[in-house]
Amino acid sequence: MANSVFGPIPNREVHEGFMRKAIEMAELALASDETPVGCVFVHKGEIIGRGINGTNASLNGTRHAEFVALAEIMAKHPQSILKDTDLYVTVEPCIMCASALRQYGIRAVYFGCLNDRFGGCGGVMQIHSDKSVDPPYPVYGGLFREEAIMLLRRFYVQENEKAPEPKPKKNRELKTEILPVNVATPAASKPSTPMPQG
Amino acid sequence: MASPVDSKAPKDFDVAPKSRMVHLKTKEETRQGNETIKVWTVELPSQDSVDLQHLRRFAKPKYLPQHVIGQRDLVKEMYAIPRAWESTPLAVMQAPATTVWEYSTPAKLRSSNRPPTLHLLICPVHVIALADLHSLLLDRVPFCSSADSWAYPLQIKQVTVPLLAPTSPEQADAWSSDYWPTFYRKTNPFGAHPATIAKAEDDLQRPATGNLGVEKAMTLAKKAGIETQCRDYGIGPGCVIMERADNVTEIIAVAGDARQKPLLGGSGIPGGQGGCNGNIMGHAVMRAVGMIGRKRLRVATPLISGRAAKAERNFENCGLDHDEKARDAFFLDLPITPLEEQYFVKDNIKPDGYLCLRLEVFLTHEPCMMCSMALVHSRVGRVIFANRIPQTGGLTAEMIRNDSGPVGLGYGLCWRKELNWQFMCWEYIEPKNKDTGNVDQDNKAEAGGGELKLMLNDNNANVSSFASTHV
Ligand SMILES: [Zn+2]
Numbered sequence: 001m002a003n004s005v006f007g008p009i010p011n012r013e014v015h016e017g018f019m020r021k022a023i024e025m026a027e028l029a030l031a032s033d034e035t036p037v038g039c040v041f042v043h044k045g046e047i048i049g050r051g052i053n054g055t056n057a058s059l060n061g062t063r064h065a066e067f068v069a070l071a072e073i074m075a076k077h078p079q080s081i082l083k084d085t086d087l088y089v090t091v092e093p094c095i096m097c098a099s100a101l102r103q104y105g106i107r108a109v110y111f112g113c114l115n116d117r118f119g120g121c122g123g124v125m126q127i128h129s130d131k132s133v134d135p136p137y138p139v140y141g142g143l144f145r146e147e148a149i150m151l152l153r154r155f156y157v158q159e160n161e162k163a164p165e166p167k168p169k170k171n172r173e174l175k176t177e178i179l180p181v182n183v184a185t186p187a188a189s190k191p192s193t194p195m196p197q198g
Numbered sequence: 199m200a201s202p203v204d205s206k207a208p209k210d211f212d213v214a215p216k217s218r219m220v221h222l223k224t225k226e227e228t229r230q231g232n233e234t235i236k237v238w239t240v241e242l243p244s245q246d247s248v249d250l251q252h253l254r255r256f257a258k259p260k261y262l263p264q265h266v267i268g269q270r271d272l273v274k275e276m277y278a279i280p281r282a283w284e285s286t287p288l289a290v291m292q293a294p295a296t297t298v299w300e301y302s303t304p305a306k307l308r309s310s311n312r313p314p315t316l317h318l319l320i321c322p323v324h325v326i327a328l329a330d331l332h333s334l335l336l337d338r339v340p341f342c343s344s345a346d347s348w349a350y351p352l353q354i355k356q357v358t359v360p361l362l363a364p365t366s367p368e369q370a371d372a373w374s375s376d377y378w379p380t381f382y383r384k385t386n387p388f389g390a391h392p393a394t395i396a397k398a399e400d401d402l403q404r405p406a407t408g409n410l411g412v413e414k415a416m417t418l419a420k421k422a423g424i425e426t427q428c429r430d431y432g433i434g435p436g437c438v439i440m441e442r443a444d445n446v447t448e449i450i451a452v453a454g455d456a457r458q459k460p461l462l463g464g465s466g467i468p469g470g471q472g473g474c475n476g477n478i479m480g481h482a483v484m485r486a487v488g489m490i491g492r493k494r495l496r497v498a499t500p501l502i503s504g505r506a507a508k509a510e511r512n513f514e515n516c517g518l519d520h521d522e523k524a525r526d527a528f529f530l531d532l533p534i535t536p537l538e539e540q541y542f543v544k545d546n547i548k549p550d551g552y553l554c555l556r557l558e559v560f561l562t563h564e565p566c567m568m569c570s571m572a573l574v575h576s577r578v579g580r581v582i583f584a585n586r587i588p589q590t591g592g593l594t595a596e597m598i599r600n601d602s603g604p605v606g607l608g609y610g611l612c613w614r615k616e617l618n619w620q621f622m623c624w625e626y627i628e629p630k631n632k633d634t635g636n637v638d639q640d641n642k643a644e645a646g647g648g649e650l651k652l653m654l655n656d657n658n659a660n661v662s663s664f665a666s667t668h669v
Pocket residue numbers: 064066093094095096097098197198
């Protein structure tokens with residue numbers, strides 16, 4: 001089930017290269033105190049859209065990184081380009097984004113860690129592959145999974161330190177131990193981080 | 199507390215007893231308030247554990263169904279050695295006219311005058327093996343070797359009980375007589391509290407003077423969809439979002455579907471080639487939710503707008519393109535018809551509110567999974583939609599109905615406990631006669647099980663033409 005998204009990925013190095021770019025976006029977001037989720041859309045080996053979470057800027061809880069990147073793509077390309085485009089995102093797309101991507105006809109989705117709170121590609125639901133009027137798309141999880149989780153944990157610690165009444169110390173410690181994925185259930189593989197965006 | 203009459207009474211009589219008689223507490227009632235014992239408790243993850251709060255932990259024999267009392271004692275069976283030569287064991291007999299096994303034991307003889315007993319529900323059978331439970335209990339009073347152990351031979355029975363809580367008192371009664379004494383707690387563990395639902399229905403069906411009721415809101419949603427459709431921006435669905443603050447309703451966003459409105463990037467009608475889905479961001483729900491964000495930014499106090507501006511600068515820090523016009527054309531979170539404009543320009547939202555927290559949403563159609571999840575992310579409170587969309591709708595939890603066949607995909611996103619937000623949701627039954635304004639409950643059935651209306655315009659859109667469309 002959910003673990004199947006962590007199966008082997010053909011040409012892993014190529015995909016790691018693009019996921020590295022998504023991680024860089026997430027790192028930039030973290031440096032700006034924004035939720036560290038980053039994504040890039042890749043068409044024929046070229047990045048055509050990049051995104052970070054936009055909910056804080058828009059006061060709109062639906063402005064996820066995927067949508068921010070899609071806005072950039074649609075400014076320059078016909079929508080049909082998505083049929084030959086892959087998404088690389090540090091955290092599994094949420095149910096909303098997973099449905100949007102399927103309606104847009106995305107070719108494939110590569111992600112880092114599972115989103116066990118809202119995930120639409122295996123974490124909570126399987127919107128990418130459930131019976132639907134739109135064709136399904138393949139998902140590949142686990143690319144730089146540990147880094148994706150660490151980014152979220154760092155964000156959590158960072159946010160707590162800024163909070164007016166810091167939480168008890170044990171909650172602020174940066175956990176560096178991450179369970180290996182082959183023994184981790186979706187719940188066990190979650191970052192100990194609230195993940196309102198994804 | 200004090201009635202208006204009481205409040206006019208002299209001060210001394212403020213707490214005057216209504217009754218001249220105070221019922222004396224019994225000894226047991228007095229004891230109840232003061233005596234405590236120490237117990238062991240442990241904390242368990244509630245998500246995956248079996249929660250049997252709806253079942254009585256201790257039950258008197260007289261409240262147990264007969265078949266539970268007579269259930270086979272597994273301890274006896276555990277130690278029973280099949281001995282073929284004792285083909286009809288004298289010690290075991292089957293009670294006449296029942297399938298219940300009765301073992302005659304020395305204790306049976308005494309049991310007639312032993313003190314009353316209770317049956318304790320221990321735990322699901324998968325938690326501990328029978329043999330382990332047996333040896334655990336056998337070490338304890340009253341089952342360990344003692345005089346009592348003769349009066350209370352350890353019997354362990356396996357009974358079937360309902361896993362989930364009942365949703366009505368009738369169900370609880372039926373389960374109590376069929377399985378085990380079961381509580382009904384006047385709550386609905388699987389959805390909103392019945393009183394909360396009743397309150398919402400009252401608010402919307404019998405609105406206070408000046409407030410917007412469900413019918414007018416639905417009419418407005420329909421109008422919003424027509425307004426964009428007749429400009430060739432969309433396919434007809436509409437959305438209205440209302441705030442209820444201090445019992446006063448305000449319409450804070452109105453949006454029609456605009457998936458066909460051309461984008462700035464060279465493609466004309468979005469998705470024109472390949473997919474005919476149009477601009478997915480143009481779904482009415484996404485647009486209305488976006489407009490509320492816009493309005494919130496406009497009316498925000500400096501603290502909140504400063505934070506948002508800082509977040510906005512992050513896009514530049516991250517080297518993201520910043521083509522505002524293209525972005526607005528994609529997200530369509532600004533008004534595009536006079537009707538939308540009329541409600542968008544009003545600063546009628548409570549400042550510094552959170553997303554769409556507890557707002558009320560009126561929809562001509564059941565939203566798709568994307569839009570349904572957008573409503574969850576936005577923390578809306580109440581959602582009412584007019585037409586189910588069985589092949590793409592995200593809110594309907596049922597999949598099949600006996601009378602009408604398939605009704606939905608079964609996602610039921612409005613109330614999923616694995617998600618961090620739930621909201622109440624209704625399907626709207628349109629009044630049969632628009633002039634009377636009476637909601638006719640039979641309307642839906644007469645129209646053939648959901649195949650009705652969505653009289654969006656005089657053009658050919660109807661529910662069946664939406665059957666495989668995401669709304
Ligand atoms: Zn998302």
